Amino acid sequence: MYPSRFRYEAPHSLDEAIGLLHDGGDYAKVLAGGQSLVPLMKLRFASPELVVDINNVPGLGYHRADPDGTLRIGALCRHADLEHSDLLPGTQPTMAAAAPLIADPIVRNRGTLVGSLCHADPQGDWASVVLSLGGSVVAQGPGGRRTIPVADFVLGPFENALHPDEIAVEAVIPAAKGVRAGGYLKLERRVGDFATVGVAVSIETAAPGGTVTRAGIALTGVGGATIAATEAAQALLGQPLSADSIGRAADLAAAAAQPRTDHRGSAEYKRHMVRTFVERILSRADHEAERAA
Amino acid sequence: MTMVYEDRGDDAAVEVPMRRIRFTINGEKKIAEVEPRLLLSHLIRRGVGLTGTHMGCDTTNCGACTVLVDGKAVKSCTMLAVQVDGRSVETVEGLATASELHPLQEGFKQEHGLQCGFCTPGMMMAAKALLDRNPDPTEEDVRWALSGNLCRCTGYQNIVKSVLWAAAKLRPGTADPDAAE
Structure with missing residues (x-):
């Protein structure tokens, strides 16, 4: 072709x-x-x-943390760079979990996180990850740079907020206030397939196992767009993780999903998997915090 | 390379945008005139005439067209030929020397790593990228590295064994990979 x-x-x-x-x-x-x-x-x-x-434009392949912990990912930073990054494990658990699950190893050598956000596929994994972290996209045009929160950047399926003469030069993940925990889980029929269900959960606590001060939950593949499960995230705030709060968040996330029955599974099954994944990510985060404390 | 186009009678068809690129393929320096929409897989197969790189799905799924560009495995059906300007391409034809098979090729022979053989060039190039980076992979590493390559004969067990055989052969001090198993 x-x-x-x-x-x-x-x-x-x-x-x-x-x-x-x-x-x-x-x-x-x-x-x-x-x-x-x-x-x-x-x-x-x-x-x-x-x-x-833009592959010949120098200086866009980076991903680095500012002194305050803000993570910046350049427009030519490949998925494989993030998969093999020494920077992400420890500080960016949701991103570290997602990077090896993007497409397949060969596609990861070429594809970029920023490009994935621009492509705005409702089944794109990075959009959920970055949304759960409250990240944004830096656009550069003839008039200079502007920062667009990813929640406003994706306008709809395959549609982004860039002007025709703007380039998305960087994705920004804000620094955690305290300790960041979370993860990304993806159900796929085989490596490289689009997500049947993908769930990104990112939380922040003052100390491991402490009160949750920020939470973001976003869903891939269970609606016409990336879904921010805002109520589910709010159910986690103001208390340490507990079986009770985890269960409530999982139920609310499942309720926020808008899955459709298709060749990848029934709507009921996908909704069930959203619940399971939210619970699994948060339970793991809770166990890890207990070990760290 | 000569390209033949349909003449639809409009002037636009006469003004085909062509670009001259320089690249290296399997160590040989080449210059090519390419239209920007030419895919790397087509440049390799029709332009250079190296038909070892197979076109399977043509939709970025199967990995049969995998080649190395500057040492990184890429699906050549999903990269434009103009993008290899100034870069180095390795295909399956670059593995063997005139007298000797590459250990990966030998491994596929010893461990019966191919049935119909269609996916084999892509498997070998993806495996080469792995072994260049990690000379001592575990079985899990091999399966992970080849997870973007599909074999419709479903001969994965022997493909994985073949790559592990080649890894053993390539490691210094392993004279006989069969004995190492």
């Missing part, structure tokens, strides 16, 4: 890339990892007239 014909540019700086997008208007697409864009172009679901390949 061939994509339809397009003009290809591979600039060496962000300014040059933004200039090309500015002139290319609505018919331009940015190519980073290409693991979603190229298949879409081959299937002719996307037929951009101009493709701006």
Whole structure:
């Protein structure tokens, strides 16, 4: 399968890339990892007239923590970089859990987290992870940079809040106030398949096992968009984790899911798995906190 | 490389955007004229004429088209040919020398790692990327590294054994991988 014909540019700086997008208007697409864009172009679901390949722009492959703990992930940081990162285990349990579950090992060598957020597939794993952490996307355009919370960045299926002449240059995960715990669990029929159900849970406590001061729960693959299970997350606040609070959050998350019966499973089964996954992630976090305390 | 296009009678078809790229494939330096929409898999098979890289699903699933670009395994059906400008590509044809099979090829032979053989080039290249990074993988490591490669004959047991055989052969001090098992 061939994509339809397009003009290809591979600039060496962000300014040059933004200039090309500015002139290319609505018919331009940015190519980073290409693991979603190229298949879409081959299937002719996307037929951009101009493709701006940013792989030759230096300095975008990073992921690093600021002194205050804020995590920054550059537009060319591949899933594999995050999977093999020394930085994530310990400080970013939800991200560390998700990275090895994205697509398959070969796709992870090319695909990027920022690109995945831009692609805004309702079944994308990173959107749930970043949403549960209250993260955001930094967009750079001709007028400078602006930061967009990921909750506002994804407008709908395959639709993001970028202007046509903006590039998503970085994803930002805010620093935890205290200790961060959580995880990501994904049910898939085989490696590389879209999630039947994916659940991201991120919580913060002042000390291991302490009162939960922040909680985020987000669901993949059980609705027309990534779902923020806000009420479920709120049920965890203001108390240490307990069997009671975990059960309540799991029930509320299952209630927030909007699954549909399809070839991956029945709606009832998927809802049940949401409940199971929330419970499993939080119970593990609770056990780990007990061990640490 | 010569590309033949349908003439639809419009001027746009005459103005095909072509780009000249330089790359290395299996150690040989090449220059190619490519249209940006040409996929890397097509450049390798039709342009360079190396048909060992197989096109299976053409939808980023099966991994039969796996090659190494600058040492990293990629699905060549999901990368544009223009993107290898200035880069180095390794395909299954680059594994053997004139006189000797690569230990991975030998391993697939010894352990019966192929049945129909269609997925084999992709399996070998994904395995090469693993062994380059981790010369002493566990069975679990091998299964994990090959989880993006599908075998429709379902011959996974022997594929995993083949890669472990090759790993043993490649490690210094292991003269006979069969004895090491």
